[in-house]
Amino acid sequence: AQSVTQPDIHITVSEGASLELRCNYSYGATPYLFWYVQSPGQGLQLLLKYFSGDTLVQGIKGFEAEFKRSQSSFNLRKPSVHWSDAAEYFCAVGARNTGNQFYFGTGTSLTVIP
Amino acid sequence: DTGVSQDPRHKITKRGQNVTFRCDPISEHNRLYWYRQTLGQGPEFLTYFQNEAQLEKSRLLSDRFSAERPKGSFSTLEIQRTEQGDSAMYLCASSPREGVWNGYTFGSGTRLTVV
Numbered sequence: 668a669q670s671v672t673q674p675d676i677h678i679t680v681s682e683g684a685s686l687e688l689r690c691n692y693s694y695g696a697t698p699y700l701f702w703y704v705q706s707p708g709q710g711l712q713l714l715l716k717y718f719s720g721d722t723l724v725q726g727i728k729g730f731e732a733e734f735k736r737s738q739s740s741f742n743l744r745k746p747s748v749h750w751s752d753a754a755e756y757f758c759a760v761g762a763r764n765t766g767n768q769f770y771f772g773t774g775t776s777l778t779v780i781p
Numbered sequence: 782d783t784g785v786s787q788d789p790r791h792k793i794t795k796r797g798q799n800v801t802f803r804c805d806p807i808s809e810h811n812r813l814y815w816y817r818q819t820l821g822q823g824p825e826f827l828t829y830f831q832n833e834a835q836l837e838k839s840r841l842l843s844d845r846f847s848a849e850r851p852k853g854s855f856s857t858l859e860i861q862r863t864e865q866g867d868s869a870m871y872l873c874a875s876s877p878r879e880g881v882w883n884g885y886t887f888g889s890g891t892r893l894t895v896v
Contacts, residue, residue: 671823699882701884703884703887708889708890708892709889709890710785710787710872710887710888710889710890711824711872711874711887712887713884713885713886716882716883716884718882757823757824759823761882767812767829767876767882768814768826768829768837769824769826769885770826771823771824771825772823773821773822773823774821774822774823
């Protein structure tokens, strides 16, 4: 069965510091992986996605993520965090079935302190 | 392209009442999805349409829930005899069939509070 684990419920970083958000997935085949960001009271915005090929993918807003098959991980990184990055971050795996539904993790809440 | 629109943004209802939400997807997207997000959780799949056909429903979608997408355009999600456990954010998303793996486009959601 497909599942996604985000081990960190909440992370606090200082503005300008680097960031890494962890994501581990369980899926029986090569996964389609995504990171979404959600600001309070808003819908989800796609940050980046991975299907195949280069395991380091670049996204919007300066984010990147690295797919590591051996660790079943797809961690999100940013070298220098801005105050506007404070939000909820969700990792998701896409199922290659008829509906192509996504399975989301429980999210990591990011607080940025000045 | 104005994105995915959901209406209303917020809904407060008394337990036992019926509520209906609307989603207008991106016009050229033929796939439409409904997800539910409870506090502190990630979105959970409810159902999906390809054009007007409802092709998959989650076990989360009890018989009190019904979704429609007449003419393959906008969609409605109705909850009958609401319960407090129905309080959640209801998210709609759309995608083109060919580009689903580019990621859905989500709406801003409808937040339902059942009192």
